[in-house]
Amino acid sequence: MTKTYDIIVGGGGIIGSVTAFAFAKHGFTVALVDEKQVNAKKNIEFDSRAYALSRTTINMLSVLGVWKDLVKIAQPILDMKVSDGVAGRGASPFYMHFDHRDMEAGPIGYMVVDRFLKSSLWESISRNTNISKFFGYKIINQNVNSRLIEVQLENKCKIFGKLLVGSDGRRSTIAERSGIKRHTFDYRQTSIVCAVSHERDHLGEAHQFFMPPGPLAILPLKNRISSIVWTEKSEEASHLKTLSDAKFLKELKPRFGNFRGQISLKGARYFFPLSLSISKKLVVERVALVGDSAHVVHPIAGQGLNLGMRDVASLVEIITIARRCGEDFGTTDVLVRYSTWRDFDRLTLYSFTHLVNKVFSNDSMIIRTLRGIGMGAINNIPGIRRALMEEASGHGEGLPLLMSGRRI
Numbered sequence: 001m002t003k004t005y006d007i008i009v010g011g012g013g014i015i016g017s018v019t020a021f022a023f024a025k026h027g028f029t030v031a032l033v034d035e036k037q038v039n040a041k042k043n044i045e046f047d048s049r050a051y052a053l054s055r056t057t058i059n060m061l062s063v064l065g066v067w068k069d070l071v072k073i074a075q076p077i078l079d080m081k082v083s084d085g086v087a088g089r090g091a092s093p094f095y096m097h098f099d100h101r102d103m104e105a106g107p108i109g110y111m112v113v114d115r116f117l118k119s120s121l122w123e124s125i126s127r128n129t130n131i132s133k134f135f136g137y138k139i140i141n142q143n144v145n146s147r148l149i150e151v152q153l154e155n156k157c158k159i160f161g162k163l164l165v166g167s168d169g170r171r172s173t174i175a176e177r178s179g180i181k182r183h184t185f186d187y188r189q190t191s192i193v194c195a196v197s198h199e200r201d202h203l204g205e206a207h208q209f210f211m212p213p214g215p216l217a218i219l220p221l222k223n224r225i226s227s228i229v230w231t232e233k234s235e236e237a238s239h240l241k242t243l244s245d246a247k248f249l250k251e252l253k254p255r256f257g258n259f260r261g262q263i264s265l266k267g268a269r270y271f272f273p274l275s276l277s278i279s280k281k282l283v284v285e286r287v288a289l290v291g292d293s294a295h296v297v298h299p300i301a302g303q304g305l306n307l308g309m310r311d312v313a314s315l316v317e318i319i320t321i322a323r324r325c326g327e328d329f330g331t332t333d334v335l336v337r338y339s340t341w342r343d344f345d346r347l348t349l350y351s352f353t354h355l356v357n358k359v360f361s362n363d364s365m366i367i368r369t370l371r372g373i374g375m376g377a378i379n380n381i382p383g384i385r386r387a388l389m390e391e392a393s394g395h396g397e398g399l400p401l402l403m404s405g406r407r408i
């Protein structure tokens with residue numbers, strides 16, 4: 001079986017699904033391929049994984065028509081408090097408080113549970129007739145000829161496209177086969193993701209405590225539930241993985257503190273070993289990378305998915321405009337516009353997250369004192385606080401149209 005598509009999207013995670021849908025909405029024919037059987041998992045038991053989505057990501061999901069259902073089950077983040085903490089000793093007196101009222105409009109961002117985001121995207125994709133789905137098919141090879149790229153699936157089926165978008169995650173074989181090398185760094189930290197229910201309401205407040213082994217984020221979900229992203233040294237995380245729920249909760253409690261009353265675990269625990277992984281290039285002839293296949297950053301600022309969304313918005317804009325101008329949009333001449341646009345943003349974000357993790361996951365007395373003073377100072381200067389909030393919400397120079405809520 002052979003067929004030619006405008007765009008082949010290799011990898012149907014969140015970023016690949018948004019890529020496929022955004023291209024299809026702009027009139028492109030799309031083949032979306034994932035090695036897993038993608039399905040709507042709305043009815044499974046509570047799943048503790050959740051994402052902090054920035055306002056610019058929400059702008060894009062709104063233009064694409066996906067946000068109107070998600071907003072009903074998303075939790076607005078109204079306040080964010082960042083402080084130093086030591087398990088059992090509570091937060092330091094110096095902290096930064098980001099309040100949504102300091103921004104021009106709306107909450108700082110929204111928390112959305114993984115399975116709701118995926119099932120909304122799935123429903124949008126399944127209704128769109130421009131998208132052909134190849135789920136349960138692994139991509140095993142790709143070859144570029146002068147006008148097209150040929151993608152071979154594990155079942156020997158071949159599909160052809162003008163452009164292959166690599167959204168196959170942190171171990172991207174699309175990047176590897178394209179000869180794109182990566183910079184990598186092992187943080188020797190692991191993030192433990194789980195959720196807790198608590199007695200007192202969170203009032204939309206998010207917390208980030210910087211502990212010596214890594215940050216602990218407490219992020220608000222609907223109904224007195226918070227999502228926890230607890231980063232520990234990997235050896236300690238391996239130990240925590242072996243504990244029963246009761247023993248695990250006993251370890252978590254002194255870190256969480258008692259400011260929300262009694263807490264209890266809700267749903268499963270997930271363990272994510274952390275590493276930085278940055279592709280040295282974003283494009284080669286007929287191939288462009290987006291999302292984690294292009295850059296995996298430390299989750300310290302909860303920005304990885306948002307960064308991937310900015311890739312998607314930029315790529316769709318460049319390719320849509322190139323097609324309107326009658327250009328062959330899979331050529332390097334066109335694709336290089338995308339990589340040039342994205343370079344500064346991705347460099348800034350991975351340098352920032354890397355640096356913050358280095359400075360904050362550290363128990364030196366001197367550094368601890370200096371960062372306490374720094375946080376106290378920032379907290380007292382509203383202009384800096386506002387600028388940091390705008391940056392975290394994805395606003396910045398050269399924002400793609402979809403991210404500012406406009407159509408291409």
Ligand SMILES: Cc1cc2nc3c(=O)[nH]c(=O)nc-3n(C[C@H](O)[C@H](O)[C@H](O)COP(=O)(O)OP(=O)(O)OC[C@H]3O[C@@H](n4cnc5c(N)ncnc54)[C@H](O)[C@@H]3O)c2cc1C
Nearest residue numbers: 011013014015035052139168169291292302303304305306
């Ligand atoms: C602990 C933690 C917390 C985080 N919190 C946040 C947050 O709050 N906010 C935020 O913005 N980001 C956050 N992130 C980052 C975010 O989770 C990732 O950036 C995002 O999930 C990446 O999505 P993706 O679609 O690019 O990749 P993936 O989710 O890895 O998807 C890749 C897809 O490709 C498919 N695939 C792979 N190889 C093949 C192949 N050969 N053929 C076919 N299909 C293939 C896979 O099956 C998979 O479905 C967090 C990350 C971690 C680790």
